[in-house]
Amino acid sequence: MRRSQLFLKTRHQAPADEEAKNAQLLTKAGYIHKEMAGVYAYLPLGLMVLDNIKQIVREEMNSLGASELIMTNLQAKELWERTDRWDDKKVDVWFKSHLQNGTEVGLAWSHEEPITAMMTNYISSYRDLPAMVYQFQTKLRNELRAKSGIMRGREFVMKDLYSYTPDQAAHDKIYNDVTKAYLRIFDKVGLGDSTYVTFASGGAFTQFSHEFQTITEVGEDTIYLDEEKKMAVNEEVYTDQVLDQLNLDKSKLEKVQAAEVGNIFSFGTTKSDQLGLHFGDEKGEPKPVYLGSYGIGITRLMGVIAEHFADERGLKWPVNVAPMHVYLCRLGDEPEVIKAADEAYEKLQESGVKVLYDDRNVRPGEQFADADLIGLPYRLVVSQKSLEAGGLELKERGQEAAHISELSAVVQTLGKACQA
Amino acid sequence: MRRSQLFLKTRHQAPADEEAKNAQLLTKAGYIHKEMAGVYAYLPLGLMVLDNIKQIVREEMNSLGASELIMTNLQAKELWERTDRWDDKKVDVWFKSHLQNGTEVGLAWSHEEPITAMMTNYISSYRDLPAMVYQFQTKLRNELRAKSGIMRGREFVMKDLYSYTPDQAAHDKIYNDVTKAYLRIFDKVGLGDSTYVTFASGGAFTQFSHEFQTITEVGEDTIYLDEEKKMAVNEEVYTDQVLDQLNLDKSKLEKVQAAEVGNIFSFGTTKSDQLGLHFGDEKGEPKPVYLGSYGIGITRLMGVIAEHFADERGLKWPVNVAPMHVYLCRLGDEPEVIKAADEAYEKLQESGVKVLYDDRNVRPGEQFADADLIGLPYRLVVSQKSLEAGGLELKERGQEAAHISELSAVVQTLGKACQA
Numbered sequence: 001m002r003r004s005q006l007f008l009k010t011r012h013q014a015p016a017d018e019e020a021k022n023a024q025l026l027t028k029a030g031y032i033h034k035e036m037a038g039v040y041a042y043l044p045l046g047l048m049v050l051d052n053i054k055q056i057v058r059e060e061m062n063s064l065g066a067s068e069l070i071m072t073n074l075q076a077k078e079l080w081e082r083t084d085r086w087d088d089k090k091v092d093v094w095f096k097s098h099l100q101n102g103t104e105v106g107l108a109w110s111h112e113e114p115i116t117a118m119m120t121n122y123i124s125s126y127r128d129l130p131a132m133v134y135q136f137q138t139k140l141r142n143e144l145r146a147k148s149g150i151m152r153g154r155e156f157v158m159k160d161l162y163s164y165t166p167d168q169a170a171h172d173k174i175y176n177d178v179t180k181a182y183l184r185i186f187d188k189v190g191l192g193d194s195t196y197v198t199f200a201s202g203g204a205f206t207q208f209s210h211e212f213q214t215i216t217e218v219g220e221d222t223i224y225l226d227e228e229k230k231m232a233v234n235e236e237v238y239t240d241q242v243l244d245q246l247n248l249d250k251s252k253l254e255k256v257q258a259a260e261v262g263n264i265f266s267f268g269t270t271k272s273d274q275l276g277l278h279f280g281d282e283k284g285e286p287k288p289v290y291l292g293s294y295g296i297g298i299t300r301l302m303g304v305i306a307e308h309f310a311d312e313r314g315l316k317w318p319v320n321v322a323p324m325h326v327y328l329c330r331l332g333d334e335p336e337v338i339k340a341a342d343e344a345y346e347k348l349q350e351s352g353v354k355v356l357y358d359d360r361n362v363r364p365g366e367q368f369a370d371a372d373l374i375g376l377p378y379r380l381v382v383s384q385k386s387l388e389a390g391g392l393e394l395k396e397r398g399q400e401a402a403h404i405s406e407l408s409a410v411v412q413t414l415g416k417a418c419q420a
Numbered sequence: 421m422r423r424s425q426l427f428l429k430t431r432h433q434a435p436a437d438e439e440a441k442n443a444q445l446l447t448k449a450g451y452i453h454k455e456m457a458g459v460y461a462y463l464p465l466g467l468m469v470l471d472n473i474k475q476i477v478r479e480e481m482n483s484l485g486a487s488e489l490i491m492t493n494l495q496a497k498e499l500w501e502r503t504d505r506w507d508d509k510k511v512d513v514w515f516k517s518h519l520q521n522g523t524e525v526g527l528a529w530s531h532e533e534p535i536t537a538m539m540t541n542y543i544s545s546y547r548d549l550p551a552m553v554y555q556f557q558t559k560l561r562n563e564l565r566a567k568s569g570i571m572r573g574r575e576f577v578m579k580d581l582y583s584y585t586p587d588q589a590a591h592d593k594i595y596n597d598v599t600k601a602y603l604r605i606f607d608k609v610g611l612g613d614s615t616y617v618t619f620a621s622g623g624a625f626t627q628f629s630h631e632f633q634t635i636t637e638v639g640e641d642t643i644y645l646d647e648e649k650k651m652a653v654n655e656e657v658y659t660d661q662v663l664d665q666l667n668l669d670k671s672k673l674e675k676v677q678a679a680e681v682g683n684i685f686s687f688g689t690t691k692s693d694q695l696g697l698h699f700g701d702e703k704g705e706p707k708p709v710y711l712g713s714y715g716i717g718i719t720r721l722m723g724v725i726a727e728h729f730a731d732e733r734g735l736k737w738p739v740n741v742a743p744m745h746v747y748l749c750r751l752g753d754e755p756e757v758i759k760a761a762d763e764a765y766e767k768l769q770e771s772g773v774k775v776l777y778d779d780r781n782v783r784p785g786e787q788f789a790d791a792d793l794i795g796l797p798y799r800l801v802v803s804q805k806s807l808e809a810g811g812l813e814l815k816e817r818g819q820e821a822a823h824i825s826e827l828s829a830v831v832q833t834l835g836k837a838c839q840a
Contacts, residue, residue, distance in 0.1 A: 007487035067427035
């Protein structure tokens with residue numbers, strides 16, 4: 001994509017009232033715009049990152065056999081009353097409004113109730129089970145404070161998956177499969193090494209839920225980590241009894257700050273009982289359906305990735321989530337430089353490499369600063385000097401070493417490195 | 421996709437309180453679920469149709485040089501006060517809520533104000549113009565009545581494009597380009613022949629806006645149509661003076677009902693003046709920016725397409741928007757039938773044909789009824805009888821004639837017919 005044709009403008013300063021590093025960086029680099037505290041628009045580069053993360057998640061959800069759908073933002077009060085979660089004292093993050101006839105409506109902070117109630121239309125027999133559906137949905141949560149940038153927003157995008165199964169065994173199998181799929185997802189977005197399955201508090205039905213916690217200084221959670229076993233315990237359930245139960249040795253645990261990037265939760269048959277979701281088994285006997293709920297905060301994950309890899313010069317995206325792969329700097333407006341840059345742009349795109357081509361004729365320092373700030377995995381420079389030295393100058397983001405190569409070699413290198 | 425693995429269940433009856441034909445059909449065929457009046461969830465097949473329509477629109481927007489982004493649902497009261505559109509007496513479709521500190525917020529019914537205010541961060545010089553951005557966004561509108569299914573929802577998806585230009589001439593050029601792109605879009609989704617550029621009321625800045633109206637009995641608008649000139653006049657501006665001005669002959673006009681599937685609107689410099697969006701021209705003089713706003717109701721368009729092509733048996737999608745291309749019926753569970761159906765499923769998918777494979781072992785009548793109701797462009801039947809007759813039975817949705825061909829011929833025919 002030619003920079004002159006992309007809606008993109010970097011800024012030297014983040015807004016003075018922006019405290020979170022992820023939002024400071026993403027704002028300066030032109031990925032997001034703050035509408036109000038905890039409410040961000042995603043500009044073209046930001047939307048590309050979100051779409052990449054979504055696609056990684058989508059492929060894993062599909063491989064589980066789940067079907068994608070999209071629920072609604074407006075929700076009926078009546079549903080949430082049936083599970084006793086309408087009252088602001090029970091759920092303190094509701095945004096509520098009302099229809100013109102006065103009927104109160106809720107704005108979606110979660111979808112367990114609507115989706116389970118909907119399922120009463122689609123699940124009636126054991127033949128309809130298991131069913132797995134997921135969505136990428138904008139959630140609104142009326143957080144008292146919102147100072148963590150896109151890591152905790154009042155408006156954010158979540159992937160939520162729901163599993164409906166006939167019994168505990170079928171539920172457990174899917175729960176395990178989702179755990180594995182989640183670990184693959186965090187691997188693919190580059191956070192595998194620093195993300196841990198973490199035991200957290202459960203609910204009426206199970207002792208524990210499971211969180212996926214990524215170690216980061218700015219995380220809001222405190223977890224106790226067993227590096228060897230690759231598992232952790234959330235502070236909220238950190239007791240001697242729990243450690244015994246999980247066979248963890250207190251002396252080996254490390255206390256760290258972490259951000260919850262995913263969670264999985266067993267509801268058992270609680271919600272189905274409350275909302276009347278039953279099925280007839282092989283003998284025609286009515287049975288309640290088991291519900292599992294599995295979330296990944298897509299925008300939060302983007303924020304965590306942004307902070308995790310950034311350095312003092314700006315963002316630094318892993319190839320899989322980067323909005324594009326290569327920042328192509330064209331230094332100078334000599335015909336041979338323009339010709340070589342145009343050619344590199346075309347050949348790379350033909351090989352499936354996504355190129356952000358800085359065709360603005362601004363000075364080198366400005367291009368280099370933007371390349372670092374925007375944080376694509378590679379920077380490629382075309383100039384009189386590089387051409388005289390034998391080609392184009394390729395550098396990885398975050399490395400100092402740059403190498404001059406002919407275009408064909410660059411295309412080969414990047415074609416491989418940037419493969420989907 | 422194997423039907424046994426897709427979340428899909430058709431229904432014999434639409435909900436009793438559903439008046440609109442589009443919603444009745446889409447509900448019965450398993451595309452949508454009604455959450456409340458005017459508020460619909462999109463089930464897997466419905467989401468596929470939406471995604472196809474979006475992709476057609478997206479390609480045209482990108483070809484105009486516009487960049488995709490995504491704004492927010494939560495909006496600041498202050499912005500809308502500056503343009504005098506916060507008051508419920510001025511805009512009667514607001515949903516409003518408030519933060520925990522009492523600050524009032526609006527839920528997005530439109531985005532002209534937030535996006536124009538945002539642009540003050542990104543447009544300061546003539547070098548930043550023109551700028552074109554668009555989004556696919558969920559809008560919430562508190563309609564007094566919502567009885568038209570997905571053709572007029574309280575929650576719906578809209579594509580909105582905004583153009584920012586330095587002067588009237590640059591604006592007019594883009595306005596014309598968008599008009600042409602819109603006509604291409606309505607062609608591609610199959611409504612080209614029945615969609616007309618229609619003169620409608622303008623605003624403070626221009627006498628007219630332009631609507632794209634598709635003729636349909638259930639349309640909410642009345643328009644006067646000149647079939648020869650392929651243009652129309654909305655009833656709201658249907659006066660002798662306007663007809664003279666547009667050089668239309670009253671006696672040649674036909675009065676028809678139509679649904680507005682798109683509109684384009686010139687704001688001139690009004691919004692920029694109100695929201696302080698100025699740029700410095702070549703001499704450094706401050707000038708207000710011209711705004712154009714261009715909408716297509718994506719979910720409404722899906723509803724119009726659904727109604728437009730449906731027959732007494734169900735939906736009937738044009739190839740470009742159909743969720744999948746072929747409904748593959750497997751009749752019987754004899755090994756050779758299963759083998760032939762599996763092979764057809766694989767070979768067709770390899771050729772880029774999207775297949776919904778009914779692998780449920782239900783009786784033929786149920787499969788055929790579902791195939792018609794769901795409305796994919798083709799139905800392919802594999803049975804003992806078809807194999808004995810020499811292959812597979814292919815039929816177009818809406819046609820009575822069916823033909824037996826060998827798989828290789830079917831693959832060739834459908835591979836061509838279903839090309840993207």
